[in-house]
Amino acid sequence: MLIIDMLGYLMLNKKFEQIQLSHGGGGKEMNALINDMFFTAFANPILTSQEDSAQLQLSGTTAFTTDSFTVDPLFFAGGNIGKLAIAGTVNDLAMMGALPEYLSCSFIIEEGFAIKDLQTIVTSMAEEMQQSGAHIVCGDTKVVPKGCADGIFINTSGVGKIIKQGISVNNLQNDDVIIVSRDIGRHGAAILMARDSLSLESDLTSDCASLWPIVEQLITANIDIHAMRDATRGGLSAVLNEWAMASNVGISVDEKLIPVSTEVQGLCELYGFEPYDLANEGTFIMALPRAAADKALEVMTQYCHCDQASIIGYVTDAHNGKVILNTPWGSSRYLDIPQGELLPRIC
Amino acid sequence: MKLSDLYQQFRNPETIRALSQSIKKIASKIETDINIMEVCGGHTHTIMKYGLNQLLPANIKFIHGPGCPVCIMPKERIDHAAALAQLPNTILLTLGDMIRVPGSKGNLAKFRAKGADIRPLYDPLDAITIAKENPNKKVIFFAIGFETSTPMTAVLIDQAEKQNIENLLFHINHVLVPPAIDTVMADTKCKVNAFIGPAHVSVISGAKVYRPAVKQYQTPLVVSGFEPVDVMESILRIVKQKHAQIAELDIQYSRAVTEDGNLAAQQLINKYLTLRDSFRWRGLGPIPNSALRLKDEFSHRDAEIIYSTVLPTEEINDHKACQCGDILRGIANPPDCKVFGRGCTPETPLGSCMVSSEGACNAYYRYAGVSHA
Known part of the structure; x- marks a missing residue:
């Protein structure tokens, strides 16, 4: 399968209405445009430093979780796959009594996916992060040929400091x-x-x-x-x-x-x-x-x-x-x- | 009034408790056991899901009947579906949990994972759209079910004919309730002495189809709705008949069922389908005139005829340890089976009674076994 690694970020090109495999060609203009979409929406100093890895200051016991999101349809009453991808990982942290701090975000996008739909998804993700104060600090994007994915798949991972210890599936007590x-x-x-x-x-x-x-x-x-x-x-x-x-x-x-x-x-x-x-x-x-x-x-x-x-x-x-x-x-x-x-x- | 008020009244706790008390009062005057067969799997599901058996006196026993369309499908018919699905350029369509029923070489979900195009439908009429969208493929509807779902197949055939949709074919497995009742009652070990008659089947066929059975076997038969209050009221009506020592056909589900049923649906079915000489039921064996097939003049749509050379003909029986047959004939209960809940679970069913949510074993596995203080 032809997979084009876009070096961590896609570039939005206003000439295009759909994501194309050619977006992986690495041309500066395209990179700049996609850069605008993700970095504008998710802006924070760790992400925009554009290092190979995010550098985090962690203290205490830390919760770490990951989840991949595939949903049909991508847009539904009350949300979309982007909102889901943030809320899902934030919730996994929250359920362990952990403050959601840093998230990673990987997109696998099918060739032909509408750029305006991607924009809607990305905007929803940014809005949902405001609920918890979490930040996307690293990411990756792949474009795969038409038919190799169902529109868009998103993976998010998250880390957060546990501020309430002892919450556990093993901890139910009689008469709770x-x-x-x-x-x-x-x-x-x-x-x-x-x-x-x-x-x-x-x-x-x-x-x-x-x-x-x-x-x-x-x-x-x-x-x-x-x-x-x-x-x-x-x-x-x-x-x-x-x-x-x-x-x-x-x-x-x-x-x-x-x-x-x-x-x-x-x-x-x-x-x-x-x-x-x-x-x-x-x-x-x-x-x-x-x-x-x-x-x-x-x-x-x-x-x-x-x-x-x-x-x-x-x-x-x-x-x-x-x-x-x-x-x-x-x-x-x-x-x-x-x-x-x-x-x-x-x- | 909200829509939910309609069904909530049929789940009213006070009504259910009052019915339970009335049943207990009358049943206490009856010295013999009342062995009620609920023919339809939908009723089995209601009884187990709502725990109605826990509200009844000890002399009322349930014997779970053969009215689950998935449970009575013999393995060779599933093998037919699998063989059809593996034909080149073919889409196989079927309903609900038919996908999960094991044939001799696995279930349809397994063949779908291997690449066969098998699609469960929510609405059978979606077959028209799929056939139109795939003009270069054969689209085969694997039609299953009792009298309830037969009209949907008839409408589909009707539309295929009227719209000249040539690539839509049918594999017909529709079966009939009355011959199954006769087979159950013919068994000398059968203890059934009352019936809860099917709900949706009777909407189509009318209650009249049970008159011969009521007369011949002298058993009360109450056609019941699927809600808890429906089933409890039907049991009360059975108990009253038993106490009066009469055996009559009675329609509790009168908000939907008439004596004659849906004549328009019956007419459409009779236009396209006819009785099959014999159909081998899982657990019950071959029963004459118990199933339907396409009429000869529509053989151009009959996948059983068109692909007769590739369809397996071997009859395949259930695993020796599986007692689905005895359960379907009402001479065993799920916990009597040695593999129930051990070798046979909803995830790895040996017999079809464990597959469908309407199957007796599945209902027992999911809901039963809660002991009471």
Whole structure:
């Protein structure tokens, strides 16, 4: 495969409306134009120093994470792949109690990709970084021939200083309560609706958002967080099951306490999905001592629009390794990890 | 009123609890077991997902029927789909979790990963668009399902004919509920003495198709909706019939089901499809007049005829340890099977009852086993 390394940055050429393989030719004018797009949007002294590597001053225990973003469609209600690529990595840091500081950013762009779309994506990334104060300090761009990528793929990695120690999947304690930060399943539902093949219309938007601002408030309020995770792929079911297994505890949740919007529930009814299995990109689950729950909810509703933050259940020493969902009419069942592709039911 | 109010009323906790109490009260006056077969996999799913079995007295037992279109598909038919998908310049289309069902050489997801163009459809009519967009390829719709999904296939054939879309072909695997009920009841080990009748199947076929079974086997049959309140109310109606020692056809799902069903859909189906002499059901074996095929005059669209030379003919049985057959015939429950949850899980299913969300084993694996204080 012909891959053209563009030496760390693309150059936008106003003569072109699409990214072309020739953009890798290294001509000065092109380099200058692309340079304008990335450096204008992401400007900071470490990035613009244009060294081979970024030089960072780190202190204390540091969290380090990476994630690659491929989404179809690239633009959806409530966000796009750029916003997702920033929020996703920032959230991975935030969920470890780490202040998101420095990010890397790699683009793999398919030949023919619209430059105006790239501009929209890059602008979204810059805007989303303002939510957490993180900076992109290094990057890379590749252009691949048409058909070798699906529009654009983005990888971001991030590092940040851990300012709240001890948050861990292994740290759930008996009688901890489980809090969900908002209504679940919005991102997964919004993406499904945006796909042409479903031909659905709705006001539903993705929950895609950086979670650092709310986490920062919780840490400042000195909330004793035992475990915290954003419920991305696999949704609420995956997080709770991972916790139950990692901490070897049981988790019991009440169906009627779990916030789900009518739009998400409607999509689930149509296609036979469960909201617990759908992805989120700005929704997190937290386990903490029962005594700290009220204060946590107060902080969440007061500062960060988490009006729907709710206690949905608790940790128990029964059913270790399993998650139990209690129905409003008194029966119970396992809430299992979703498996395989999400495929609609047949009838 | 919001749209969600419509279905929320069918999940009303007070109503469900009240139905549970009424059922318990009447069932306590009945000394024998009431063995209810819910024919349709959708009902199996409702019962397990909402934990309705936990709300019933001990003398009401469920026997999970053969009404899951994925579960009853024998491996040789999956092998047909795989063989068709591997033909050059071919796109194979099918519905939902058919992609996951293992044939003798793997499931369709595996063949898709190897490069075959296999696409799950949300809407069967998308096949028209795909066929038009790919005029140089054969587009084959691998049609599956009970009476519920047959009209969609008939509309698709109708559109292909009317729009002269020559590259759209069909591999028909549509099956019928009443012959399956007869096969289940013919087994001497069968303990079924009441039926919950299918919901969406009956919307199309009408409730009348069950009259002969009710008369012949003297079993109550209540056509039920898929929501928890629907199923609980249907069980109450069955229990009332049992207490009165009568056996009648009853329609609980009256908001959608009539005696005669959807006549326009039946007409369209009869225009293009006809009874197949025999169809081999997974777990139940060959059942005469239990499935449909394209009529002879539409053989130019019949992939089974056009590609008969490349389609495997060998009949392939399930793994010896797999008890899907007994489960589909209602003489075993999923936990009775030695490989359930061990050798056979939703990730690595040995039998098709573990594959589909409507399959009894899958529903048990996902939801069941929670003990109560």
